[in-house]
Amino acid sequence: MNDIRDEKIRRFSNYRIIEHWVLLITFIILVLTGLSQKFYYLAVSQWFILRIGGIDSLRYVHHYTALVFLSLVTVHVIVAVSGIVFKKWRPSMVITGKDFTDAADNIKYYIGMKDHPAACDRYNYKQKFEYWVVLMGAIVMIASGLVLWFPVFATQFLPGEIIPVAKVLHSNEALLIFLIIAIWHIYNAIFSPEVFPLDTSIFTGYISRERMISEHPLELERMEGTDTGERGADIGVDGIEAKS
Amino acid sequence: MTGFMKNKLILFCICLVSLFLCRDGHVDAKKAVISDETVICLQCHSKQGVVFRFHNGETLSVYVNTDEYRMSVHNFLGCPDCHRGFSVDKHPKRRFRSRKQYKLQASLICRRCHKNDEIASKPIHASLLAEEKKGRSPVCADCHGAHSVMPVTGGKIFISEKKYCMGCHEYELDLTFKNGEHLLLKTDASALARSVHNKLGCSDCHYGFSSEDHPERKFRSMRDYSIASSDTCKRCHFDKYTKTEEGVHCAELNKGNINAPVCTDCHGSHAITRIRDKRTLIVKRCRNCHREIYEIYSKSVHGSALLIDANQDVPVCIDCHKAHDIGNPLTLVYREQIPEMCANCHANRLVMDKYGLSTDVVKSYLSDFHGITLGFYKKQRRMLDKPGRQIAVCTDCHGTHNIVSTRGVDIKELKAKLVKRCRKCHENVTGNFPDAWLSHYEPGIRKAPLVFLVNLFYKIFIPLMIAGLVLQIVLHIWRYIINR
Ligand code: HEM
Ligand code: HEM
Numbered sequence: 001m002n003d004i005r006d007e008k009i010r011r012f013s014n015y016r017i018i019e020h021w022v023l024l025i026t027f028i029i030l031v032l033t034g035l036s037q038k039f040y041y042l043a044v045s046q047w048f049i050l051r052i053g054g055i056d057s058l059r060y061v062h063h064y065t066a067l068v069f070l071s072l073v074t075v076h077v078i079v080a081v082s083g084i085v086f087k088k089w090r091p092s093m094v095i096t097g098k099d100f101t102d103a104a105d106n107i108k109y110y111i112g113m114k115d116h117p118a119a120c121d122r123y124n125y126k127q128k129f130e131y132w133v134v135l136m137g138a139i140v141m142i143a144s145g146l147v148l149w150f151p152v153f154a155t156q157f158l159p160g161e162i163i164p165v166a167k168v169l170h171s172n173e174a175l176l177i178f179l180i181i182a183i184w185h186i187y188n189a190i191f192s193p194e195v196f197p198l199d200t201s202i203f204t205g206y207i208s209r210e211r212m213i214s215e216h217p218l219e220l221e222r223m224e225g226t227d228t229g230e231r232g233a234d235i236g237v238d239g240i241e242a243k244s
Numbered sequence: 245m246t247g248f249m250k251n252k253l254i255l256f257c258i259c260l261v262s263l264f265l266c267r268d269g270h271v272d273a274k275k276a277v278i279s280d281e282t283v284i285c286l287q288c289h290s291k292q293g294v295v296f297r298f299h300n301g302e303t304l305s306v307y308v309n310t311d312e313y314r315m316s317v318h319n320f321l322g323c324p325d326c327h328r329g330f331s332v333d334k335h336p337k338r339r340f341r342s343r344k345q346y347k348l349q350a351s352l353i354c355r356r357c358h359k360n361d362e363i364a365s366k367p368i369h370a371s372l373l374a375e376e377k378k379g380r381s382p383v384c385a386d387c388h389g390a391h392s393v394m395p396v397t398g399g400k401i402f403i404s405e406k407k408y409c410m411g412c413h414e415y416e417l418d419l420t421f422k423n424g425e426h427l428l429l430k431t432d433a434s435a436l437a438r439s440v441h442n443k444l445g446c447s448d449c450h451y452g453f454s455s456e457d458h459p460e461r462k463f464r465s466m467r468d469y470s471i472a473s474s475d476t477c478k479r480c481h482f483d484k485y486t487k488t489e490e491g492v493h494c495a496e497l498n499k500g501n502i503n504a505p506v507c508t509d510c511h512g513s514h515a516i517t518r519i520r521d522k523r524t525l526i527v528k529r530c531r532n533c534h535r536e537i538y539e540i541y542s543k544s545v546h547g548s549a550l551l552i553d554a555n556q557d558v559p560v561c562i563d564c565h566k567a568h569d570i571g572n573p574l575t576l577v578y579r580e581q582i583p584e585m586c587a588n589c590h591a592n593r594l595v596m597d598k599y600g601l602s603t604d605v606v607k608s609y610l611s612d613f614h615g616i617t618l619g620f621y622k623k624q625r626r627m628l629d630k631p632g633r634q635i636a637v638c639t640d641c642h643g644t645h646n647i648v649s650t651r652g653v654d655i656k657e658l659k660a661k662l663v664k665r666c667r668k669c670h671e672n673v674t675g676n677f678p679d680a681w682l683s684h685y686e687p688g689i690r691k692a693p694l695v696f697l698v699n700l701f702y703k704i705f706i707p708l709m710i711a712g713l714v715l716q717i718v719l720h721i722w723r724y725i726i727n728r
Binding site for chain 2: 046049054111155159161163165167173192
């Protein structure tokens, strides 16, 4: 039993590790500098904004962090699309019908109507949900953020009302992703009993065999079934093994 | 007991005794025996209503108040002692051109006993005698009264200082300045009585002047005199004085612009009244110098309501600019206070309801981009000493002195004007741009429907989503606990 806990399987490439770090840092900065503007009337926000050096400095930080965030998302999309098209990666993040049945099965398992949880592939439905929340959210945030940043430019093509629309989109979407990440992702990556005190996979790049068996059995099966033990050797840049 | 205390006690005793002596004096005066002759005169002259008619039509009552006469210092004199030529059996008929002429003649009676070198020992008399040499004769009775001349003991000869001063200053005295300008020293006693300062004596303001002293002062010009006189106000109104020192008018004056207004230019001098509730007057005061702005203001919603309908709710100059500590309105600090100034009325339901205006205008500004930013700029200035930049406030769209109502104005025309205002900061914006601002409206299904719907969607979606996720987390933990 000990050995499956100790045995590490490569899950994420260095690119993914760095990408997650950049995402984590920019996201936290954007949330702090963004939500303190949304809730400008709270004492903490005012304290924070004055700490940063005033509203102009705060916006400066928000805008230039947003640029990093924008580059990260752009690169991510280009890499993901070209990876799938040219390198024939498995589109492991694409939501399929199985994700819905998995979700239903899992809920049944929780309330005692089934005796095992759903057997998942590389990414389970929770992770896919999170990924798409962040990706779609990022696109909304970037689009609306750019409108807010360059209102004069935006109104050259679009009606003036686009500015307040962008504002409510940006503002509400920010709150939504923040809550989803703060509640759902942080629970799954830190507080969930299976991983507590911290799921280190995205930071070290490795996951234990034990967790692979329980959480990603289908992926493990495919990996073990096809290769001769040298796992991880054919892991693509996405950490997704190339379809061979 | 120390020597000092002993001295004090002696002094006190002396005072006490002299007080008694004085009182006795009074009692004596009352008891003074009036000569038979005088009693006969008073038979007629103690009746009210008998008048003497002068040539020019003026009249003088010949009534003598017997009580006052008994108390006067001259109670030992009989009527003929002063009124020479009159006696029990002689009552000559005399003619005088005017009351004034009569009074001047009467003064000569006093001078029969009170010789010039005797009275000249008092500076006030000395200056009056000097006037006399120039041809302006003083009338003794104007200050001292005629039949009621009181004893000097106790210090007060006059019923009031005002009466004393008005003795001369009700006439057309005239002051000549070095530059040849003239100032009429005639003071309107009735205006004085109606003024807020009617309880004050003359010397309360004109300090240095009294029944004893009448210093001669020289001013270069009337303006110099006004500026110097204004100094007297600060002796009581020190708070206003210090405020004024922070103001632009005082700064102008200090720079050497003697036309900058001082207290009396706005408040007047002898006829000062409370103008707080006569708001039209305030505006008129400022117009004296700021005529062009007055013209613009008088055509604005605020100005026309004030000047045409005498509406007292609208702002006048000092509501925004203040009265004494008037600041430079072009500074950032001033700009930052503008929304508050407008809010004073426009966020006050009591006032706005009268005119069917919404009080939400202030809130909608303060919770939008410009308003929030402004709020932080103000805090930054206070707490970080780091002023912000220029940002749009109420007046940037609505104007200042020229504010007009937007009711019934063609929307297209309004927008076209608004674009110009936006362009002051946002260069080259197109006609679409002003719509970015919802014109103080709350987004609704009719106004800005898209904004309203997006907001509504998230209002429903966020709680649903979070509730679902939390539920899954709870179920997950529950399953884990059961499995253990
Ligand atoms: C996950 C990413 C982001 C979050 C959580 C976020 C959050 C926020 C929030 C909460 C606000 C305040 C809205 C309000 O006042 O109600 C805001 C304002 C703003 N954000 Fe973002 N934002 C993000 C990304 C971006 C991006 C990518 C851009 C630009 C490309 C951007 C540009 C702006 C601009 C221009 C504003 C308007 C205020 C300002 O000038 O700073 N934001 N953001
Ligand atoms: C303390 C903070 C965080 C920790 C400990 C953490 C941890 C992790 C871990 C362990 C994974 C890999 C899960 C797997 O095995 O597949 C992951 C994935 C991911 N993280 Fe984070 N993360 C954090 C913050 C964030 C933030 C702020 C975001 C940004 C919005 C974010 C977005 C993602 C996304 C999109 C994925 C891929 C989808 C998934 O695997 O769920 N993470 N994170």
